[in-house]
Amino acid sequence: MSLVDAVSWGSTPRVALGVEYLGSQYCGWQFQRHGISVQQVLEQALARVADRPIKVHCAGRTDAGVHAIGQVVHFETPVERPERAWTLGVNANLPDDVAVRWARPVAADFHARFSALARHYRYLILRRPVRSALWHQRALWTHRSLAIAPMREAAAALVGRHDFTSYRALACQAKSPVRTLHYLDLAERGALLELSVGADGFLHHMVRNLVGVLLAIGRGDRPVNWAAELLALKDRARGGVTAPAHGLYLMRVDYPDAFALPADRKPLTAEPDDEGLAVI
Template identity: 55%
Template structure:
């Protein structure tokens, strides 16, 4: 029986049972970046300060050919990542060291590759992902930190974590998250499954850890804004359920700032054998399960 013929597109989804063209390899990378000075992940026509542009330029030099990459999730300007996953297709052979140290040598200090793996044709950084986890960091103190001003969101108000946890329970599970999506969100459906929403404290730092199969544009930042209002006592915990039921973005209030948000983990099927990473950032040195 003749094998199925398909039109190969670089970095595209490869049908089950098929393979990449002869000589083409698919490489996955684990990436960290500080988004403070960057304009977000996605490459822009008139702005070179993006994560994608930075990575593609460095990868292309190591590969000695143009490289186009795919990411697990696009982040906005000012948003950080400790567990971003990307992949790209290439016809060149390079040692793993080149895809890590060689690429890092050609990039600015605020973007780093931590691991590299050759992966099967069926791996896709975006479509193979089973779960994504973000952390939102809030510094609750009378005055703003000078050292972490662009790495956390600051509030001078005390936040009641028990109230925030009570409000968060309304969001767990599969729901229509229209009230928590940006007006410019391009997702076809507002329905998402939130698998976990934990809240912990490390000294003056409050950490929201949110996991879902996928997220809408600004979804985590809008959740953070709503829960902060509950934590301040401006709203009752039950208000979170009312916002969710409204299916109306205007019901949710202010979007929390981008610089408190981190993409910390993307989970894939075990068959791809990707490294297991410890969720960051370094500001949170322990798993959230041990934070209270």
């Protein structure tokens, strides 16, 4: 018997959700005293459907302004609700910039954060002489030209298992700075430059710091070997500028196949439109 057959609606108190959101209007994923968080509005919507308080646990705590297409959360509740209640019902109680994409009953040992095998992010950079109204707070705009070849060369030197101290926030609380970067790719889609990165885990501000270093290299402000030199220094104080949050998207979180999460949980592929701007 597969996990899908063994775990069904009403047979488990634990449910996983796929969530997408635009982070522009939120103080981040996690509850904050000074503003509204994505976690807050999601838990409020879930509580209305469950008719009782709900506490959710996420795969990755995104910062203020960061977006998500493939965030995963789980929660426990003793009430029985059909899948439509956890998707359409919850969405009816959410603001327009937050939505549940799918819901799935999961085994008791599933944890959105600790069961994850890898996380995948994308950072979007809009390259054109004038700013865009449509991409405001959805991509980093730069009017300066970027040399892509040295950026790709520098990115390649960062792939693998390394100590990423130079690429994490000074306030990062992770016990170890060692992570395995599976890939760091750059793709040109018309006016957009997409930086895609996947790893077994990320440190606080790690992706934005990687982007900041690659941007400095692409602009010619730093040599191509600067990325590797920073890696070897293991000193955040010597690192580059942290790229703004609004270009960053949590795209996907990978889990063991045994948890049988929906096959369609992967995000839509970005395709260039007539202007060469990718549609997410």
